Amino acid sequence: MNKLTRRTVLGAGSALGLSVGLQLGSTVTATAQQAGQPSYYPGDYAKIIEASKKENSLLIYSNMAEYNWAPVIAGFNKLYPWIKVQTLDLGSSEVFTRYNVEAGSNAKSGDLLATGSIEGWLKFVADKSIMDYKSAEDAKLPDWSKPFPGLYTVSTDPMVLVYNKQVVTEAEWPKSMADIAALIKKDPAKYKRGVTTYNGLASFGEPILSGWLRHGGDKALAEFKIIGPATVAEESSGTMVAKLSSGEYKLGYFMSGIVVFPKSEGGRGRLLGWHFPEDGTPLVMRSLAIPVKSTHVNAAKLMLDFVVSQAGQTAFGIGGLTPYRDDVEVAGKLRHTYQSITKQLGEKNIILVNYDKAFMEGKPAFEKTWKEIVGE
Numbered sequence: 001m002n003k004l005t006r007r008t009v010l011g012a013g014s015a016l017g018l019s020v021g022l023q024l025g026s027t028v029t030a031t032a033q034q035a036g037q038p039s040y041y042p043g044d045y046a047k048i049i050e051a052s053k054k055e056n057s058l059l060i061y062s063n064m065a066e067y068n069w070a071p072v073i074a075g076f077n078k079l080y081p082w083i084k085v086q087t088l089d090l091g092s093s094e095v096f097t098r099y100n101v102e103a104g105s106n107a108k109s110g111d112l113l114a115t116g117s118i119e120g121w122l123k124f125v126a127d128k129s130i131m132d133y134k135s136a137e138d139a140k141l142p143d144w145s146k147p148f149p150g151l152y153t154v155s156t157d158p159m160v161l162v163y164n165k166q167v168v169t170e171a172e173w174p175k176s177m178a179d180i181a182a183l184i185k186k187d188p189a190k191y192k193r194g195v196t197t198y199n200g201l202a203s204f205g206e207p208i209l210s211g212w213l214r215h216g217g218d219k220a221l222a223e224f225k226i227i228g229p230a231t232v233a234e235e236s237s238g239t240m241v242a243k244l245s246s247g248e249y250k251l252g253y254f255m256s257g258i259v260v261f262p263k264s265e266g267g268r269g270r271l272l273g274w275h276f277p278e279d280g281t282p283l284v285m286r287s288l289a290i291p292v293k294s295t296h297v298n299a300a301k302l303m304l305d306f307v308v309s310q311a312g313q314t315a316f317g318i319g320g321l322t323p324y325r326d327d328v329e330v331a332g333k334l335r336h337t338y339q340s341i342t343k344q345l346g347e348k349n350i351i352l353v354n355y356d357k358a359f360m361e362g363k364p365a366f367e368k369t370w371k372e373i374v375g376e
Helices: 006-034 045-052 066-079 094-104 118-126 177-186 205-230 237-246 257-263 266-270 297-308 310-318 338-345 357-361 363-373
Strands: 057-062 084-089 112-115 152-164 195-198 231-234 251-256 272-275 281-289 350-353
Touching (some): 045 297, 066 084, 094 118, 152 237, 152 257, 152 297, 177 251, 195 237, 205 231, 205 350, 205 357, 281 338, 338 350
Parallel strands (some): 195 231, 195 251
């Protein structure tokens, strides 16, 4: 019987180690594949998955309702059933206010933030509060949807015209801002304080309204001088929908489609109607990022990647938001995408409410115009 030399033992050990290492590598890859990730995800993605099992939970601060998130969370939990997801529906700017207060005192706060506040995100970026995470889906997304490192787009939600069908006759149902201006000019007494939109001095409403004015130029300004004096500003589409339903308001403009669409179905569908503004429809880039003080970073990375994936975009579309990926199709409960709206209206009539420097540079002039025409 031959004796084993030390070199033989070490060689055998190295071979065993290599074999185990290869097996572990195969296991890691298999784990990632079993979790449902596409083949183009990085080879070490399973490390994020394994690390998330120690975190178990994820807290999201957003300005989206529970019904918007429901299909997304259901799809996410099929992949990662051990992660308990909690969403908190806050105002657009409140997402940042709450996070900053909690993070400043080292209290538990949101692990993932999602909101349509352009101004809020610009400040968050300037404060270096976003974790620079490159999504595994990054190469599959359009460049415009990734405005800053770590900041990704959830959806491109349309701002629509809304009207009370019982007050506005069918022949007068507006299809454009020009139509609304014509209705008010024709019968100013009827529409006095009977028109509503977002507050143009608030973080969500300002980029929408200022973007429309920049897009429409002198024509839009002339229309605003007619529409503005009849306008009563509100902070949320929910309030606008309720007052339109009661007849307190007759018309609404640039109201959030994700709120209007479900509220204009069923019984309310006989009362409220809506239309994409044919002379310029703002699409708001609702964005998300992982804040630097997130305490469940791996779970947050998994959710961010899922949200911007084809499956996540489809799920949010079913939940009422507007997907923007080219590989998401309109079908069933998913009624609108960036592509379908653009095809319907034409590229020239799309106003992408994004992070253009013109918004911040034009703030003083717009706010002056708003105060002069609508009031404080």
